[in-house]
Amino acid sequence: MLPPSRPALTPARSAGLMPGAGLSSARVAWRHSLRFRLAATYSLLALALIMFISLGVVTLLLSRMDQQFNDRLNERADTLAERYTVTGKDLGKSAGGIAAYTMLISEDDMVFAASTALNDYLNAPFPFQKRNSVVIQATPVRAVEREIGPLGTLWVGLPETDLIAARQSAASALLVALVFTPLILLLVGWWVGQRALSGLQRAANLADQIDPTRSLDTLPLPAREDEVHRLLSAINRLMVRIEAGQAREKQLLGQIVHELGAPLTVLKASLRRAEERTDDPEVRRAALVADELTFTTQDLMQLARGELELKLAWHYIPARTLQERLDRLVPGTVYAGDWTGGILCDPDRLTQALRNLLANARRAAGAQGSVTLTLQENTDTLTFTVRDSGPGLPPDLGERIFEPFISGAGSSGLGLSVARQIAGMHGGTLSGGNCPQGGAEFVLSIPGAALGDED
Template identity: 30%
Template structure:
């Protein structure tokens, strides 16, 4: 994984962690807001139900009309004589109980079984209403004050009318009136001083208050708001939308960052690939900003430095090569010149002694001179071959047949060297210049014969093919490559024998110009092998 990919993954991980943390914090805030919203809604509903319980059912007008009737009856017949008329008027008004008290007298009229036994503490005033509890049921009470138009100032009356309301009836009335707020309602009678019970979430308790304190409580289950989402739901939906938008923005920014960073790097990579294909020639890198720009300028400086270093090294190698050529030529020319000079000196001395002495050494010395001149001619020819190898003229060639001819022609006829050929029956043809390739194989064969020396030995040639390549291996059982020459046998003028040191260099140059490879092997048990690989000709 690239450094940029790791950076991008780390950035996305940080963004994901930040979004997750923000989600947890905001979700907790949403929960608190939802709880506050539910509490505020529950308080508002409880307030509205409590206010309704204070006003409804409103017995004030009913009791006022009944009080007018009772007042007229008392004025006409007196307080005690008006009892029947009072009860009949209460039934006509729909009252379940009543109480009439004559103030300033000792007369009192008592009505039905649900009538209060006494007035509330502190007395009553005109239009007062309250709740009472008698015998396990709720009683709604209302009071009215009257004065009868009798002689002597009349009689002052305090009248209380009551109506019995069952808990289920009250619960149904609350449910109908507050249908959008509550789902289920229950009313329970309670005695004053009783501790309220535990209220489950989503429920409210509203006290029913009388003149002596709480006489009952209404417990209701809150209904879900109809037709609209709650504030918490809306906030949570908005939060999800915000997080999704944030994630998309983060991904978009990451994509832009990746594109802005990777595009210059891709251009830079293509430019570097082009330099690799063309060689390290100075080529300006694509311009870019930021880190990519600094990298491009660093590559420019590096390529310029390497190019200058290559030029300096190439010049130094060229000078060293010329020095080596001059040294090798001087050495190779000096070797045959010494025998030639000695042969000439011997001939001159023999000539000074007379014709007979000259005839005795003439043939021997001239043969020596001719042999050394031939050696000089071979040396010059190898130098010329290495310097002026012609360009290959490739064509499909039967490598097995070519190898047999080229190598067999280098085997001495005295029988001291034995040649063994193996493989080549199903060898694919190779695309090569037959003359140049034959020259390279002949050089390898001469090198093997030279390594075997006078004692002789075996040269084994193995041919094979693998994965579109043809291979040829020439191995001898001679002494092997000297350790000091290992890895340098293909360099010009490096020789382990008496040759010029150009034969193997010419072989490598010919093989490489054909797109092939050549390697030298010298196993510990002795001997030397050269392995040549050439691409097979395409059909």
């Protein structure tokens, strides 16, 4: 009898999207972000280009300034030399000028005339032999010499203070630009990358929500037909092809199962009648093989239909009834725990799930091994534990053991996948692992009946 508090249910999942798909809110770490890599690459390239251009401009500017300084110095030296050699009217006067240093050196390298700032060098040996740059009174000076015939040598110097200050200002500006330009470029590149890749990010969030086991919704395309538009169009075409391939596979699988179903039904009925008449162990073994094939076709049909098309027919049955059905399907199982209570479930589906677990366990344990099914009940949960004495689960499979067509024991690989699906439809779970004492262990839990006296 169907309890009024638990009507027939279907899994409540929206078509096409995973429920509460936390993946859509996932964020890529900044160091792995395409946006960051683009911004960093753009910043480095722009920095290299700016640095190359800036160094060229600054070098050219300083070279021009240096050339202008030398031209000015040479022009002044030539003018003064001409005044001394041609007219001689300035002989005996101090050769000076605004911000200029001049000295007249005799043939025996004695200073016999000098500008006011160089009076300390008068009548003394010339101190700056073959030196183009000197320091006078803490001021850097660049100098040139001119021969003025019998008068000796004219020495002319100009202070380099302004030129050095210009060099320092240019170097400081270039250093500040190299320090702050990468940061500014990175921020601008990050912002531009965010704007440029916003459509791709939204598409990725939507793609994370798509459940490939259901109808594959296509991704919305941006208005601008750029590279992102092209990529999303290709993804949409791929999903259409995938959905068409899935539909063809399910259709073919359904046709195969349908073709196998009718002969198996006739074969099971014939074997059952033969077993009743003869009680032959070979006939009994053949009947068990027919049951095995029947359950395999049921698994295939469930896979072909998909989870959304399955419904549970809820019944409240004694646990002993479930035990008797399983004992007929998988003989030799040892039952432990408390089998005196009741179970609210779809008996056919729950039998199918537990039978798949027991059949896998028997296959792993072999004819001489042991398989145990233990039922434990607490306030909210019923727990079925299947243990076997086989070699255990392959460590390299892990959770993949529950995927369709993944098997560690040479079976079809559908049993565990279907069993977990049935457990989920009951609101429960199915997990597997290896026992410390050896062998495999699978735990299937479903909610308890939680019925009151009236129920």
